[in-house]
Amino acid sequence: MTPTLAIPPAEPILYRPNVAAILRDPEGRILVAERISVDGAWQFPQGGVDDSESFDDALFRELEEEIGVHASLITILTKKGGYRYDFPKGRLKYGIYGGQEQTYYLCDFHGTDDDIVLDTHHREFARYRWIKPEDFKLSWVPRFKRTTYIAVFKDFFGIDLQ
Secondary structure: OOOOOOOOOOOOOEEEEEEEEEEEOOOOOEEEEEEOOOOOOEEOOEEEOOOOOOHHHHHHHHHHHHHOOOHHHEEEEEEEEEEEEEOHHHOOEOOOEEEEEEEEEEEEEOOOHHHOOOOOOOOOEEEEEEEOHHHOOHHHOOHHHHHHHHHHHHHHHOOOOO
């Protein structure tokens, strides 16, 4: 009888808690921003939730850090969580996270374009624009995030991204 080799169980993937903001202007348009490091990659402002930080507080911090928008300029309308994606090619963030689990917030934006500042301490975006939700293109998103964006647009806007 040939001995069998015991294969250790795979380590579970840890997902980093993350928040993402869908800002909506009075005309019903949403803000998308182009990543500074990837031409043509458009997304919503997003970022990780720090230890001992509430998800709402993380949202306000990320909006301030990424696009200069203060919490007083938004009203949270709704939020929905559980959106997950894995990083490509087995990449780990901070050496432990194999992906992110996101909570998306739909927020009314009460400011003006003058309140949006991309030239922040940790600049992430080259530019931004306001678009109707139905004008969002799935091709703007890296492949590993597309399933998440498909679900988000369906859940928040009833739109089937193609």
